[in-house]
Amino acid sequence: MRIRVSPADAVIGLLVALLAFALVVQVKSNAGDTQLANARQDDLVRILSDLNAREQRLRDEIATLQATLSQLGEGAAGREAALAEARRRADELGILAGTLAARGEGLVIRLIPGPEPLAASTVLEAVEELRGAGAEAAQIAGLGGHPVRIVASTYFADGSGGGLVVGGTAMGGPYTLTVIGPAATMRTALTIPGGVSDAVARDGGTVIVDEPGEVTVDAIHVPTDLRHARPVN
Amino acid sequence: MIAVLALVAGVVAGILIEPTVPVALQPYLPIAVVAALDAVFGGVRAKLDGVFDDKQFVISFVSNVLVAAFIVFLGDQLGVGGQLSTGVVVVLGVRIFGNVAAIRRRLFRA
Numbered sequence: 001m002r003i004r005v006s007p008a009d010a011v012i013g014l015l016v017a018l019l020a021f022a023l024v025v026q027v028k029s030n031a032g033d034t035q036l037a038n039a040r041q042d043d044l045v046r047i048l049s050d051l052n053a054r055e056q057r058l059r060d061e062i063a064t065l066q067a068t069l070s071q072l073g074e075g076a077a078g079r080e081a082a083l084a085e086a087r088r089r090a091d092e093l094g095i096l097a098g099t100l101a102a103r104g105e106g107l108v109i110r111l112i113p114g115p116e117p118l119a120a121s122t123v124l125e126a127v128e129e130l131r132g133a134g135a136e137a138a139q140i141a142g143l144g145g146h147p148v149r150i151v152a153s154t155y156f157a158d159g160s161g162g163g164l165v166v167g168g169t170a171m172g173g174p175y176t177l178t179v180i181g182p183a184a185t186m187r188t189a190l191t192i193p194g195g196v197s198d199a200v201a202r203d204g205g206t207v208i209v210d211e212p213g214e215v216t217v218d219a220i221h222v223p224t225d226l227r228h229a230r231p232v233n
Numbered sequence: 234m235i236a237v238l239a240l241v242a243g244v245v246a247g248i249l250i251e252p253t254v255p256v257a258l259q260p261y262l263p264i265a266v267v268a269a270l271d272a273v274f275g276g277v278r279a280k281l282d283g284v285f286d287d288k289q290f291v292i293s294f295v296s297n298v299l300v301a302a303f304i305v306f307l308g309d310q311l312g313v314g315g316q317l318s319t320g321v322v323v324v325l326g327v328r329i330f331g332n333v334a335a336i337r338r339r340l341f342r343a
Contacts, residue, residue: 020243
């Protein structure tokens with residue numbers, strides 16, 4: 001069997017083949033490409049300007065968020081610094097007021113009474129000398145009583161039987177003063193002629209100044225509620 | 234028979250060769266394809282009606298494609314390419330529907 005192909009049939013076949021070819025090519029290019037490749041110029045311009053506006057908006061948003069971030073960072077740093085400062089002051093005041101145990105360079109002074117008991121005024125004089133020499137925290141311990149932190153309101157009185165009453169606690173000799181402060185200055189202050197050492201020696205007692213490097217003052221003063229004084233705003 | 238063989242050959246060639254559409258032709262190819270489809274359906278209808286004419290088919294095919302491409306080109310020049318393309322596709326789509334309806338009536342008597 002033989003198919004006769006006329007010229008007209010050949011042309012028609014060519015055209016139809018061309019159509020099918022173009023159809024497939026177009027479908028494939030549409031499927032493979034993104035929409036942008038087939039978009040018209042004015043559409044592309046509109047899309048581009050949309051994208052530019054969007055980019056601008058996002059940039060503005062980034063700038064705003066970064067400003068907020070840096071503000072928050074500064075705020076946090078400021079609060080941290082204030083907190084650290086407040087902690088430092090609280091520690092300092094706690095040591096001065098005797099509500100915190102303290103540790104540092106200092107002296108351990110033993111006051112050993114002779115035949116005569118030590119007078120409260122002599123011990124007080126020793127404490128005053130140490131304060132004058134820069135003592136920052138001090139406690140006193142004796143026989144028959146727990147160690148007492150020496151603060152601004154601590155009093156020294158002569159007790160019955162030759163002992164001392166320090167801040168309400170009775171104790172007997174020998175006494176141990178533990179003082180935090182400049183060791184060399186305080187040692188000099190105790191041994192000046194006519195000073196504490198001489199006064200104790202006059203009564204027949206002995207002063208032994210020990211310098212162990214770091215000392216610990218761990219007696220705590222329980223603060224009393226103030227009844228009269230109020231802070232001035 | 235030859236037309237069907239040619240159709241299959243064209244599809245196979247398009248799949249195998251995988252050409253990319255030249256940028257200059259990109260706006261015109263889809264419209265040209267739709268116009269050619271219109272001519273082909275018109276030809277099939279004429280064949281079924283028994284009034285098919287080789288010369289008329291070839292001329293209508295070529296002129297359809299050229300006119301469609303020219304209208305799109307003109308639209309692009311005037312700045313209404315998108316709208317005009319839509320219009321051409323709508324008109325050709327209506328004609329294709331009409332031809333397909335006639336073919337259907339002829340084939341299924343319905």
